[in-house]
Amino acid sequence: MPKKVRIALDAMGGDDGASVVVPGAAISLSRHPDTEFLLFGDSKLIEPELAAHPPLKAASRVIHTDVAISNDEKPSQALRRGRKTSSMWFAIDAVKQGEADVAISAGNTGALMAMARFNLRMLPGIDRPAITGLWPTVRGDAIVLDLGATIGGDAHHLVALALMGSAMASVRFNVERPTVGLLNIGREEMKGHEEIREAAELLRAMNLPQLNYIGFVESDGIGKGVADVVVTEGYAGNIALKAAEGTARQMEGFLRNALSQSWPRRIGYLLARGAFRALRDKMDPNKSNGGVLLGLKGLVVKSHGGTSAEGFAYAVDVGYEMAHYDLLTKINQMLNRDGSALASAQTAQEAVS
Amino acid sequence: MPKKVRIALDAMGGDDGASVVVPGAAISLSRHPDTEFLLFGDSKLIEPELAAHPPLKAASRVIHTDVAISNDEKPSQALRRGRKTSSMWFAIDAVKQGEADVAISAGNTGALMAMARFNLRMLPGIDRPAITGLWPTVRGDAIVLDLGATIGGDAHHLVALALMGSAMASVRFNVERPTVGLLNIGREEMKGHEEIREAAELLRAMNLPQLNYIGFVESDGIGKGVADVVVTEGYAGNIALKAAEGTARQMEGFLRNALSQSWPRRIGYLLARGAFRALRDKMDPNKSNGGVLLGLKGLVVKSHGGTSAEGFAYAVDVGYEMAHYDLLTKINQMLNRDGSALASAQTAQEAVS
Numbered sequence: 001m002p003k004k005v006r007i008a009l010d011a012m013g014g015d016d017g018a019s020v021v022v023p024g025a026a027i028s029l030s031r032h033p034d035t036e037f038l039l040f041g042d043s044k045l046i047e048p049e050l051a052a053h054p055p056l057k058a059a060s061r062v063i064h065t066d067v068a069i070s071n072d073e074k075p076s077q078a079l080r081r082g083r084k085t086s087s088m089w090f091a092i093d094a095v096k097q098g099e100a101d102v103a104i105s106a107g108n109t110g111a112l113m114a115m116a117r118f119n120l121r122m123l124p125g126i127d128r129p130a131i132t133g134l135w136p137t138v139r140g141d142a143i144v145l146d147l148g149a150t151i152g153g154d155a156h157h158l159v160a161l162a163l164m165g166s167a168m169a170s171v172r173f174n175v176e177r178p179t180v181g182l183l184n185i186g187r188e189e190m191k192g193h194e195e196i197r198e199a200a201e202l203l204r205a206m207n208l209p210q211l212n213y214i215g216f217v218e219s220d221g222i223g224k225g226v227a228d229v230v231v232t233e234g235y236a237g238n239i240a241l242k243a244a245e246g247t248a249r250q251m252e253g254f255l256r257n258a259l260s261q262s263w264p265r266r267i268g269y270l271l272a273r274g275a276f277r278a279l280r281d282k283m284d285p286n287k288s289n290g291g292v293l294l295g296l297k298g299l300v301v302k303s304h305g306g307t308s309a310e311g312f313a314y315a316v317d318v319g320y321e322m323a324h325y326d327l328l329t330k331i332n333q334m335l336n337r338d339g340s341a342l343a344s345a346q347t348a349q350e351a352v353s
Numbered sequence: 354m355p356k357k358v359r360i361a362l363d364a365m366g367g368d369d370g371a372s373v374v375v376p377g378a379a380i381s382l383s384r385h386p387d388t389e390f391l392l393f394g395d396s397k398l399i400e401p402e403l404a405a406h407p408p409l410k411a412a413s414r415v416i417h418t419d420v421a422i423s424n425d426e427k428p429s430q431a432l433r434r435g436r437k438t439s440s441m442w443f444a445i446d447a448v449k450q451g452e453a454d455v456a457i458s459a460g461n462t463g464a465l466m467a468m469a470r471f472n473l474r475m476l477p478g479i480d481r482p483a484i485t486g487l488w489p490t491v492r493g494d495a496i497v498l499d500l501g502a503t504i505g506g507d508a509h510h511l512v513a514l515a516l517m518g519s520a521m522a523s524v525r526f527n528v529e530r531p532t533v534g535l536l537n538i539g540r541e542e543m544k545g546h547e548e549i550r551e552a553a554e555l556l557r558a559m560n561l562p563q564l565n566y567i568g569f570v571e572s573d574g575i576g577k578g579v580a581d582v583v584v585t586e587g588y589a590g591n592i593a594l595k596a597a598e599g600t601a602r603q604m605e606g607f608l609r610n611a612l613s614q615s616w617p618r619r620i621g622y623l624l625a626r627g628a629f630r631a632l633r634d635k636m637d638p639n640k641s642n643g644g645v646l647l648g649l650k651g652l653v654v655k656s657h658g659g660t661s662a663e664g665f666a667y668a669v670d671v672g673y674e675m676a677h678y679d680l681l682t683k684i685n686q687m688l689n690r691d692g693s694a695l696a697s698a699q700t701a702q703e704a705v706s
Contacts, residue, residue, distance in 0.1 A: 138606065148538050151546060185588055185592065219591075220602070223602075224599070234538070235546060236592050239572045240572075240593065241572075243573065246577065247600040248604060250490075250577075251601060253491065254491075255629075258629075258631040259625055264625065265624065268620075268623070268624030269621065269625055270621070271618065275611035282607050
């Protein structure tokens with residue numbers, strides 16, 4: 001019988017803490033029965049929730065912690081106060097100690113990154129972490145990174161993101177050689193920031209067997225599904241993601257409003273409601289929940305703070321999958337194959353400049 | 354009788370040239386009869402189109418030019434080949450010579466900016482041009498700039514954009530003190546690029562009577578209508594705009610597809626088609642057509658290259674409005690009031706740093 005996937009949960013994370021985390025874990029467990037959970041947090045809040053989910057209770061161990069990181073704590077503050085005391089810290093530490101395969105938190109993003117970086121450390125050759133996300137496209141999902149972990153970054157940083165994103169795509173989409181594009185404001189070679197043009201030259205020069213670099217992608221190309229992986233530094237990635245999410249919500253609102261304004265429209269809505277459900281399902285931000293923190297010596301997944309139990313379950317699914325298919329080994333292979341891909345980026349960089 | 358608005362058109366610009374530009378101008382003329390047109394381009398292509406629009410013909414003068422700038426010419430190349438020869442150049446030059454109040458082109462954006470900058474020159478204190486756009490929100494439109502004219506920029510550049518965008522909003526929306534936000538990836542003071550945080554400090558310190566600085570705006574806040582003007586450098590602005598446009602198109606596509614998949618849905622669509630028309634109307638990219646180039650000593654408007662006559666007419670409307678309400682004087686007042694707003698930004702900068 002294969003090994004179970006062991007998931008450490010920060011049960012205090014997110015706007016609703018245990019009341020979302022526990023039922024969310026229960027939903028994910030029903031989809032992946034080969035999971036075990038470590039639940040970190042206030043046992044007085046966790047136990048009553050667990051009591052309502054006997055199968056989860058049977059697959060879980062609760063570890064009481066007194067401290068919970070709040071959403072408005074600065075990373076440095078959270079690290080000072082929450083180190084070796086908080087549910088977030090202990091969930092990450094379980095990965096560090098080899099007691100869990102992945103840690104999941106819906107808590108304060110900055111604090112989660114700071115703690116993960118401090119405790120797990122970065123992979124060799126990687127300077128700064130990235131957050132990945134799934135972006136619904138007309139041809140399935142695309143992986144977009146970085147969605148806001150690190151602002152700015154040189155060509156070397158972008159190449160590292162391309163390698164890690166590609167490793168994740170090969171696991172997630174089960175493809176041999178994912179297509180990878182660099183986010184830019186035009187497809188022409190001359191456009192964009194210098195570091196993006198330089199990263200493009202590097203990726204082309206490296207010509208990797210496990211990554212198909214296809215060139216620049218504009219932000220309206222992500223949803224067209226032109227690449228499996230779209231790479232950008234965190235500022236632009238976050239801007240793109242939120243512009244898309246905002247537009248989707250705005251259109252839904254307009255449509256809902258317009259459909260309620262007359263009886264024929266309301267009847268039309270009833271007849272066609274399957275179509276609206278399909279649309280909502282396609283663009284459901286819950287389904288894209290679960291951002292994998294990449295670049296660390298351990299797996300950490302960030303859930304949206306304001307998500308529902310259903311949404312949190314998707315983040316748990318992501319953590320399950322990444323652990324089950326051993327993303328970390330895949331990334332290490334990617335970074336180290338043929339000597340070292342990142343060292344070869346360095347060589348290519350010297351050749352180019 | 355008030356002065357007519359004189360509009361110079363690059364009749365060769367865009368994917369379809371005169372066959373879109375001329376009927377587009379005719380539509381706009383029907384909305385603003387107090388307009389006169391100068392049409393620059395190949396008279397053999399313009400005259401037959403004009404013949405189909407007698408009122409426009411009566412309000413127009415055609416000036417034949419031999420050279421048309423193509424969409425794939427680099428700015429430097431276009432400037433070399435098209436200077437004092439092309440329809441684009443002469444449309445801009447008509448503004449320079451005082452023969453027109455505004456120039457409008459659907460041609461090559463890079464070439465248009467290069468020629469406008471070379472011929473009209475920048476306003477004192479402004480280093481680089483910006484392109485503005487209208488962004489549909491739940492509470493009317495917002496002005497977003499820069500949408501891609503200038504990549505990157507320091508705090509001083511962002512403050513200049515805020516001043517010019519605010520002048521444009523006061524003209525376009527007829528408000529005394531438009532609300533202005535800086536695009537960022539979080540609303541907290543500590544987040545984002547240094548130049549954005551610095552621009553925020555400057556705008557706060559300047560405390561201008563004609564501009565209400567409201568803080569950082571995330572890209573999902575633009576569509577919520579949280580500010581009349583949202584300011585960003587051109588890379589992020591372009592990324593945000595295209596992510597939003599792409600998502601809108603994607604959702605429309607999903608919905609159209611889902612609505613055609615069964616008879617009840619198709620009947621539902623027929624009953625509710627007014628709602629879909631309202632949605633399409635709300636999100637119609639044609640209606641947002643017409644990007645004003647700001648920072649120049651003259652008015653220039655850029656239309657999408659692939660637009661229809663209806664879309665081009667919206668760009669002409671924008672040009673008409675900006676000239677009619679004398680945006681340029683408004684911007685000059687904004688930059689020079691109380692000595693000079695930009696000099697006061699400099700002073701504030703010294704005080705801050």
